[in-house]
């Protein structure tokens with residue numbers, strides 16, 4: 001055990017603060033359970049011995065999937081306690097949610113893995129458990145995790161019943177033909193209605209009512225049966241040990257001292273430190289430095305064999321080299337792709353700029369490292385005349401964007417300027433010169449500044465989503481009203497039971513990214529749930545013209561307008577802004593989904609004048625000098641952060 005503690009301490013001292021905290025917590029729990037003779041007190045040597053004696057038939061790889069707050073992380077806690085991986089009653093909740101942002105918001109944003117040993121009918125099993133996030137914005141984490149699993153625990157809250165994300169996750173698991181262990185949670189709550197929820201599960205998913213387990217993850221009731229059912233229902237991994245090594249990368253993150261760390265699922269053969277491996281996607285070669293098992297603290301291993309999930313540190317320095325879904329194999333050996341994991345495409349885009357250009361390098365490195373820990377984010381270089389050099393990042397939703405920015409601040413101490421989110425429009429070009437230049441007649445535009453002139457565009461297509469809403473019947477009227485207001489077209493509306501309905505709407509993505517979910521929650525007193533999936537692009541004549549001030553949505557200026565009128569409206573708005581805003585209070589970073597080119601140009605002109613006036617207190621000579629330098633491209637604009645006007649003040653000005 002002391003070897004394990006020393007190793008944990010060594011890891012802890014070489015990691016960034018939140019990881020240090022997590023490792024410290026793991027260390028404390030290791031110490032607390034030192035008197036018990038359970039599996040978690042095993043030294044790394046003993047763990048290795050146990051693993052090498054374990055046949056593939058005694059391994060189970062599974063995820064816990066559910067709607068937000070249905071109790072996944074709490075159930076994971078109980079499973080870890082039951083198997084001795086963490087101490088009972090150690091006052092720890094949601095142990096696998098170890099990011100600061102997860103603890104502050106009380107949600108899981110990153111899937112976490114724990115390998116646990118469990119004795120069933122006198123045989124020891126290795127269970128690789130993955131706790132997944134429930135929010136729709138992090139569904140990429142769920143799909144990624146399912147690529148390394150043979151089954152899932154489908155957890156449903158016995159009070160709230162089946163929700164939109166339960167339906168979406170169930171279909172994800174079905175598509176991958178995974179075994180499903182249905183579990184009802186929170187049966188300790190007085191108004192829980194497990195009988196009704198079980199009937200709903202039968203109706204919606206065709207699950208046998210007798211097979212639904214009932215537990216209270218909070219109190220630990222019935223949790224042991226869950227583990228037994230996992231062993232009996234979920235098949236062992238279909239892998240081969242007596243052939244060459246091949247593994248799937250299904251998660252990765254960045255460690256300051258060890259570079260990119262990869263979580264791998266070994267499909268064939270085995271791997272040892274010192275061996276040379278190669279990436280199938282990049283063809284780059286690496287030397288294996290260390291291998292470890294996450295229990296959930298790292299436990300060093302000498303061999304990782306087929307069927308097992310483990311952490312691999314190799315000399316992967318650059319975060320971009322670690323590709324989720326990539327296959328690793330032995331150097332110079334032919335191999336086929338290990339998995340069929342397809343990453344989800346981002347749907348919400350926002351510009352990220354350093355507050356000051358001197359912080360450019362720090363922000364770039366912070367983005368690189370955070371992206372490695374969140375493979376769903378896409379990054380491309382962007383620049384703005386007002387904000388300087390920056391990046392355009394793609395996210396899976398608004399919460400995803402918020403969480404990413406919070407992580408940049410908390411984990412890397414950078415505070416960027418974030419522009420208002422927008423979606424990707426697909427345009428059909430009419431200009432033969434542009435068609436020739438791009439080699440095709442359609443372009444996907446996620447940055448309005450790159451929009452060609454309107455007379456070169458024949459059609460605008462906007463992205464649509466198929467939204468699923470589950471709501472108590474009492475709120476159906478206002479919710480239909482909201483969907484119609486947001487240009488939604490109803491596809492279906494069915495009764496789940498006497499009290500609840502499931503509705504499906506096709507909605508323009510731009511209508512839901514900002515506040516749709518909040519409105520839905522407030523209209524239904526928090527009872528309705530919403531999830532959505534991609535539904536392709538559709539020809540549109542309408543756009544929502546949003547004007548954003550310092551990244552915030554200014555509601556007074558949101559209009560749904562005809563595409564062809566958008567530019568005119570944008571111009572009018574610039575004039576209105578000029579009238580309304582006192583010169584010394586000029587705002588910048590005004591954007592619109594369409595037509596922002598004109599808007600930005602006009603605004604930046606006004607901004608430049610006023611910024612210089614403000615910065616130099618009307619000193620004409622210095623102001624002229626600065627303008628001249630800017631014109632010559634020698635001097636970059638000063639950051640807007642220095643002259644930011646509070647949003648409320650600005651709204652007051654607009655209302656006058």
Ligand SMILES: Nc1nc2c(ncn2[C@@H]2O[C@H](COP(=O)(O)OP(=O)(O)OP(=O)(O)O)[C@@H](O)[C@H]2O)c(=O)[nH]1
Pocket residue numbers: 066067068069070071072073074075094106107108109132133134135185186187188189215216217218219
């Ligand atoms: N009464 C009761 N509360 C529970 C039970 N299981 C979980 N909870 C509570 O439900 C809330 C959400 O639990 P989590 O475990 O964070 O839920 P989650 O599904 O992991 O949440 P996300 O990761 O955000 O999707 C917490 O306040 C838990 O204490 C239970 O069996 N009974």
